[in-house]
Amino acid sequence: MSEYAEKIRGIAKKLLDDGTVDMVIGFRKGTIPLINEPCFVKDGAKVDALIWDSSCGVNLANYLPKRKEKIGVVAKGCDSRNIVTHIVENQITREQLYIIGVPCTGMIDRRKIRLAVGKEILSVSEADGKVTVSGDGYEEVLDKQEMLQDNCAICAHRNPVISDEMVADPVPEQTEVDRYQDVKAVEAMDAEARWNHFEQLLDGCIRCYACRNACPLCYCPTCFVDESQPQWVGKSIDKTDTRTFHFLRAFHCAGRCTDCGACERACPVGIPVRQFTKKLEKDCKELYDWEAGMSLDVRPPLDTYRAEDPDEFIK
């Protein structure tokens, strides 16, 4: 991991010093364990702030829309797919970007690891697929694979799909994963059970919109929940309004979501919001054989029409 950081710094310095980019967007060391902070560097002399480890989960594509600068951006597999989506959706141009690709072996779920350890974690280190955590009078070694965020555990595109320079050789992709186990379980429920399941999922939502704001797809100048003329959705924690927000947000991500997990990672009360977006991801895969953010040259399924598109689902 530290080799990645060294490589990122080297590339960033070169890009800034020779004027290829105006800024590099990456991560700096977090002030607490298990989360690093997205940051920008504009000065080649300050690239040492940039780091890399398995706590760089935040999707950096979220920081690109509407920027005017030439930008070097550090990108994992999912970030790269959201960058592709941004370019396809005209949120930024390919020419503005220098994509520093990072082959990714998954990000640690900071809440999962805290629950597993059950004690306050004061420091974390990782090597060879193991994560060592320590705190007041203890040290524990865990398998990183078991501490991954749920979306990382089933990720099928760990390597960036687009880049100008890679910091390392590609890592093996996970091919034997069932991406939709949780969605299938919900699909198998009858209507009442499914309703109750969703009710339970959303119980505790405080309408902070961290899920929406962490999502690279949510760049609308005015979100539908923020419209006031007319106002579409109530702003309290009324169950109907909260459901409306979550379901509509998910639908707005149909055919666009890369399952980067930003929404779930951000939620302060631990709602597994990916269950909504994943159903739509699964539908797009099954109906249109579509995976978001894989190519700059293909229009997304929901903004194109083909005569042979399947239509059983609207009969």
Add this chain to the structure above:
Amino acid sequence: MRVIKIDKKDWESGVGKLFGDYSLFGPVKQGAFHNFAPLEKGQMPDLDYVNTRLSPKSVVYPQCETMFEYTLDETQPDHHVNKEIAKDYSPRAVLGIRPCDVKAIDLVNINFDNPQYQDPWWVQRRDALTTVALGCNNPCATCFCTTAGTGPFDDSCADVLLADMGDHYLAKVRTEKGEALVGKAGWSQDAAGEAGAMDDLAKQAESKISSKIETGKLASKVTTELYDADFWEDVAFSCINCGTCTYLCPTCWCFDIQDEVQGKDGCRMRNWDTCMSGLFTLHGTGHNPRPNKTARVRQRFMHKLKYYVDKYGDGIGCVGCGRCVQQCPVNIDIRRVCELMNRFEPGKECA
């Protein structure tokens, strides 16, 4: 103030006796974390927790509350008249609240109950509330309460302050409300002789606080210079403008007023608001004086660490509970921002 001893075997029966006289609130495990919630009759507060995910401010100041209702039906004589909704202001007690969170309620009180304004709903709920705090024997690494005007055993605000001594609690009963509550619970065993042990425990806990902030120079900074400081762009860059920090914060007090109408029946409610949202300052004209995230992030920190300091002169508008530090989805850390603000000198780069 007096000190009493509560044997742990008498804790449950004492709490049980309180249900008749108080609506009780306490920490309850909700999935992976604790939150304050109303306790059902017979339910015990789960005191085996460090800090709740959300602050307990909702006990006095709910996230959403309906203030008025009205009808738009013009055949009714009182159409278009806001009628106040009856609310329950009977005695309530919160058990096991942390001293920093009690301090926060006192701090928010400045906003809702002052010579200029008295918010009727806050004032009545606050008056109805008795706080039974539990000192923190083992604070977190993100707790910076001792440099934020309070501490793990701050006994300046709670009606009763408990210290967990292992097989028993020691309780400082500070107020009449506190006396009334311990009386009803039947806790009366005098322990004046053990007050020193409680102070020792408090000192031990304070010495465990490793996280500290410097705030001494904030008051002397020139507001406009701090406002224009060069570090805000760097501080705000990662912010996604969600409401996590403000909704989890025990001292964020801002609210929004909304009318909701169904058919001809309407109600006027208030909901917590968040200065991280563009809507917070969006004018009816379409103009927004805080048009971008840097302006919003600056507002949050300037409010807590500069405007509050200058306006009230009693320290910062933060109690150091560390919730925003732990839960910010992008790791914006108020301790770091406070350091930048406190050491800021115009003309000198400090990011």
